Amino acid sequence: MSGIEPVLSVRELAKSFGGVRAVQGVSFDVAAGEMLALIGPNGAGKSTCFNMLGGQLAPDSGAVTLLGRSIAGAKPREIWRRGVGRTFQITATFASMSVRENVQMALISQAGGAWNPLAPARARHVAAAEALLAQVGMLEQAGRACGILAYGDLKRVELAIALANGPRLLLMDEPTAGMAPQERIALMALVARIAKAEAIAVLFTEHDMDVVFAHADRVLVLDRGRLIADGPPHAVRNDAGVRAVYLGTDDGAEGA
Amino acid sequence: MLDLILTQMLNGMASASSLFLVASGLSIIFGVTRIVNFAHGSLYMLGAYLAVTLVGAFGPASPLGFWGGILLAAFLVGLIGIVIEVVILRRIYQAPELFQLLATFGVVLMVQDIALAVWGPEDRLGPRAPGFKSFVMILDSRFPSYELFLIAVGPLVLGLLWFLFRRTRWGTLVRAATQDREMVGALGVDQRLLFTSVFGFGAALAGLGGALQLPREAVTLHMDLSTIAEVFVVVVVGGLGSVGGAYLAAVLIGVLHAFGILIFPKITLVLVFLVMAVVLIVKPYGLMGRKPAATLPGAAGIEPLLTPATPGAKLAGLAALLLLAAAPLAVSDAWLLTLTELVIFALFAASLHVMMGPGGMASFGHAAYFGLGAYGAALAVKWLGAPMEPALLLAPFLAGIAGIVFGWFCVRLSGVYMAMLTLAFAQIAWATAFQWVELTGGDNGILGVWPSAWAVPKAVFFYLTLAICAASVLLLRRLVFSPLGYALRAGRDSPLRAEAIGIDVMRVQWAAFAIAAFAAGIAGALFAFSKGSVFPTYLAIPRSVDALLMVLLGGVQTVSGPVVGAFAYIGLSEQLVKLTPYWRFTLGLAIVLLVSLFPRGLVGGFLAWRDRRDAGDPAR
């Protein structure tokens, strides 16, 4: 970790649902270019945590600071404008648009042009959209409808969309869920490469421990809403508390 | 005073029971099959008519004859429901959301003529129920004992339904399907059988509701439509799919209605819709409804890729426009009047389509904006003495402003709830036009809204209409393919993703709502000048239904669909009215046939056919 200010700084984040504490007292930082994995068994609070960072949920308490400014409780669209791209556990793309149009839509929105009621949208940001699609290896399928793509391809499209605002932080919830093992490694390698090249901080959750230990620079372990470990992969792997949580399940909690 | 409060309360409860029987059936049907069953009022009416006949045949004096006739009528209506489901609806479950509504509307039309042919035009006053012919004294008032019986029937049926849903396998399946349709398929249940039985059961409840009205109300040919709106209100206020909620809502509305008569005797009709608007604004999923698991619109099937027109399609559009432009040279004045009307309705349909298609926001009250445009023009002429030109310019703003105000509330809801809130606002607008006699002339409307002298010749007015409507439709079309149109579609396809890329979905929908209202207002203003008059019927429910039918018939997932739908639907109905006194039956049958043949709408069906042909895979 470099000594400069972290991209994302989370302090004492907490959220309860009807008396059940889904997340409590979670604090961590993510630095530019860093791949930070958030792991934990099912129901540990990973998605809740993610949704608070992405603005889909408002935290009960705690601070979330992006590049020195608070984003706690901000709406998803405000968080996007601050430079956060995000992918979802279940891919969310626009089914009635082509792959290229999906990315164009994000670029149009980023450029503040979404309120134009007259200009043809298809002619907007074509080159930039195709460059992003080339980056994630989806250029050949640019003209296909998102509604009929294979699941792994959709994950790539989502990544291209998430990159459209030139993000400083990428939030990726289960980025490889539903992909074949080979694809998982390839996709995360791609993410790592982009993160390093463009100094993007990446926070991701992941069930596949192979992916985690192959690509994460650092690992956070969440259990019943609390952080129980935070450190480099090899240290977390050997942590007694973490082993206790995962005891009896050698590959994590496979199958969401 | 206490006496009056108590009896009015009981009156309200008795009405509530009747409402509840019909509403519970509708709610169950919607919960499981997601069908917005417009024909539910027709089933209610058939129940009443069948009961008149059966009770008369079995002998109304004997308890067995009377109650046997009532129950048999309900059973027969259940069978009719099963026939409707098997013959018509089963074929179109895969069609886009709300499309089934079109088919059920066809059934409404057919049943109206069938009832007229079978039972004749005169109202029937059924016999009183044996054992409940008289009254009991409540404080100082005479209260009909049959009304007391009805008050008991509501909770009784509610209890039976509860038992059915909690204690039987079939009921458990119905509940499961209401919560999550996918799950039922996973359970290995024959979904077709479940849907058919649910539709038959819901129909039987409607039939029972109608049959039980026999000792209380005259059986008339208007029962179907006068019931259906109120029943929808009950279902939505209660929460779609919630039977308990339906009972609560029925009591709320029944009792409010009874007291409304005391306090505001002139606004009883709109009171119901005011209540619904308030409930939906405070509780967006009704009193006891839950937020649906998936977002409703668009969830029923994968939306096809929306692409701009091919050169061929553009050429066809241009050819159609040229053909229309050449019409005054070739056709008579009468045909020009028809064409003028068709062109206006094409714009009306296109304006609704912007909301419904790319926006995924169905409206059951789009006539409000059409009517407000018409009234805007008429009021400008009548009160400001404005000539046609400024009136035409001004009028759409009245509609647009209403769209901005109503839209602000509506976009906060989704699916059928939103559609019903648009209906509530439309009814409020309608009631204003109807009741504010000093300003609007009430139901007599405003007459003498004729075009300026230069535009009086029918060909000139046709060209004026064609120019304005064609330009507006093309602008709307451009909107669909603009960044704003894409943002709208993005919000429909995936609100989650749209928000995560910086799109304010609600505001985009709000803007689309206002634009659609404005465009409908243009159509309404032209309509006012083409007729020379405006009436509250311009904002009434049938006009809103027309708009829905045009869009659905043309194909909600295509951009040219609504224009084609407008020409097809209005053209068909106008010609049939001239051809046969049984035009309702014929039109209903035509709708049902078209719906079965083109479950994606006319244009949608054509595009699918072309895609299959181009793919060289005719077998698919």
Added chain:
Amino acid sequence: MTIDRRRFLAAASAGAATLAAPALVRAQGGGVVRIGEVNSYTAQPAFLKPYRQGWELAQEQANAAGGRRFETIFRDDGGKPEDAVRHAGDLVNAEKVDLIAGGYLSNIGLALADFALQNKRLYAASEPLTDALVWSKGNRYTFRLRPSTYMQAAMLVEEAAKLPARKWAVIAPNYEYGQSAVKWFKELLKKAKPDVEFVAEQFPALGRIDAGATVQALEAAKPDAIFNVTFAGDLSNFVRQGNTRGLFEGRAVVSMLTGEPEYLDPLGAEAPVGWIVTGYPHADIRTPEHTAFADAYRAKYNDYPRLGSVVGYSTMQSIAAAVARAQSTETEKLVEAFSGLKFTSVFGPAEYRAIDHQSTVGAYVGRTALKDGKGVMVDWRYADGAKYLPPDDVVKTLRPAG
């Protein structure tokens, strides 16, 4: 499905025949008078089915009598004024009718009247009752057959004023007809009997009465007498709930149109007794005009005539008389012929007044009674419409010049 198809084919071929007819007729020469008749056939079938039968009977008789042939093209407006205007336009422009006729609801009558003015075509309004049709919105081209709301109110007030009742409650459907009936009744009754007061008003929506609650609300006001304007299904529901709840016991009821068989017959044995009503005691009228009409009607349709039959028949009769008088189908000549036209209606001699184009056809006023388990009118008399209209100088102030 075979039935449906056959029905469809039959309907379609019938339609084709009507379409083909105009050309055929024109080929025969100018002898045929073409009438475009617009009415709410599907929305108000109880009145309009007999109406059309009456019309067709009159047309048949007129054609059999020699002279000019008549032909009527019927159109259904479905209860929507805008559709009525569309049909009128189509009838005038495409079907080349010589005049238009019909109308049931008041607002449709007014819309058609405005159309007539705009297009300079004669409009023979049969049923719409609104006073505006001949007064505030009257025009040169519009003539009306039925006694108006004012006239019927005046006939009933004459009887109501004889009652000892002081406290009145009113109930009327919430639209133009109901509102203006109430307005005239109140105004005329106050003039005749200044000490009356109106203690309750109920305006249920047309076809949507919540009868139990409405009856209770009227009962709560404890009126001495009730003035009712509801009709059709609303009336049936009102009567049934009122009977059970004792609303009518010890109270006089004055009721508009309730004596018409269309609305009295469905009530069967529950028909009210002793109400003062306007209506049509079809079985008991013995005038030669009526007997001839009723016999011919029964012979042709094997059914007794309703008031709708009378209105349809008389409208057609009066058109035939006007054409005979005009010796032309030109609109201006027809207008002149209609003004002051004396003709024989089913109810006896009548005249379309030149001053306001209102006909003097009257109505029967009497009391309801039960006979053989059915509602009938007794103690009735014919109220000649001419006697129930304001003086000419008042009429002139009510109607715009021209």
